[in-house]
Amino acid sequence: MNRSEGYLRNLQQRRLVVRSKKRGVHNGSRQSSKFGSSLEFSDYRVYQPGDDVRLIDWNVYGRTQKHYIKRFLDEQEISIAIYLDGTASMRHIAAKWHLAKKLAAALSYLVLKEEDRLFFSLIPTSNTHPLKRKGAIYSKKTFLDIISLDTEVKSGGFVKILEQSLAKKHQLSILITDGMEEIGYLETVFRKMKAFKQEIWMFQVLAAEEITPTYSGDVKLIDSEKDTAVNVSMNDTILRDYQRRMVEHTEQLELLCLRYGGTFLQLTEEKELHAFLLRDMVKKGLIQ
Structure with missing residues (x-):
């Protein structure tokens, strides 16, 4: 068994918990809240933790x-959209970019294995079209495809292009980003998703050096989005001010999510993804 297969096996008995109302009929593996002999029998599937034990066929x-x-x-399917921030600020630090891709891949796998519909979009990009898949048959391949993403970056910010990419049909929209854009711009997107009656999950992915910089002395800081540079003499005061503003920005992101009924979680480079999925997300009620 290779590493990916072992990782996916640990996710096999898990599922995403989506609060939004389900649409569509049949073809999904999520249980209706209804139960009784009036429902028309369709077929069988293997029992998974969280299923209603009353539905087990003992014969x-x-x-x-x-x-x-x-x-x-x-039993109804749902449609879940996953938007992965592929801007330069996400890709600049290799470990951060790989972590973001692994999170997107794992969540996509969980969507597909439940026979739900997946809409995956890398934003922005010049040559990768949104990925639309349905069914467990695509789950492993989609996981590997997202992990191996490495395409040329198209100019433009994540939030601006995301606003243009949103569609009404999804019950859940998942944003995977470092959140390094103006809160006001992001609120416009949240307002639109709320109007579409979509549940919102936002994952802020950050590198260790973005949380606690270790720079000192005279350094040249480069804006990876605008490709501009500025010379700065780093000292304790500047570093403390940066960390304070970083904490405030993250708190504003979380408050924004709460205001629109969404869920916010931060994933940092030093946190092991498996523990994040099976501990942090389970604790938040996003995975069971």
Whole structure:
């Protein structure tokens, strides 16, 4: 078993928890909140933690020694959009960019293995079209495709292009970004998603050096988005001021998410992704 297969096996029994109302009919593996003999039987699938134990077919268990649950025709699929920030500020630090891609890949895998619809978009990019997939058959390949993303960056900010890319049909929109843009611009996007009645999850991915810089003396700082430079004499006062403003900006991002009924989580370079998914996201009620 290679490393990716072992990683995905740990996610196999997990699922995303989406509060938004489901649309569409059948073809999904998410249980309807309804239960009763009036529902029309469709087929079986393997029992997973979190399923209603009342749906286990014990006759099938007696023949196979495996737990299967009954699926009914009112089981509904959902559509989930994942937007990955591919701007220069995300790509500039290799470890940060790889972490963001792994998070996007893992969440995409969780969407597809539940037979839900995935809309994945790398923003901005010059030669990668949005990825639209449905079904567990695509889950592993999609995971690997996202991990291996390495395309030329197109000019433009994440939020501006994201606003133009939003669609009404998704029940959940997931943003994976460092959040290094004006709060007001991001609020415009949140307002639009709220108007579409979409649930919002925002993951802020940061490198260790962005949280606690270790620079000292005279340095040249380069804006990776605008490709401009400024010479700065780093000292304790400047570093403390930077860290204070960074904390304030993150707090504003979290408050913005809360204001629009969304969920905010920060993922840093030193945090192990597996623990983040199976501890932090479970604690937040995003994964079960």
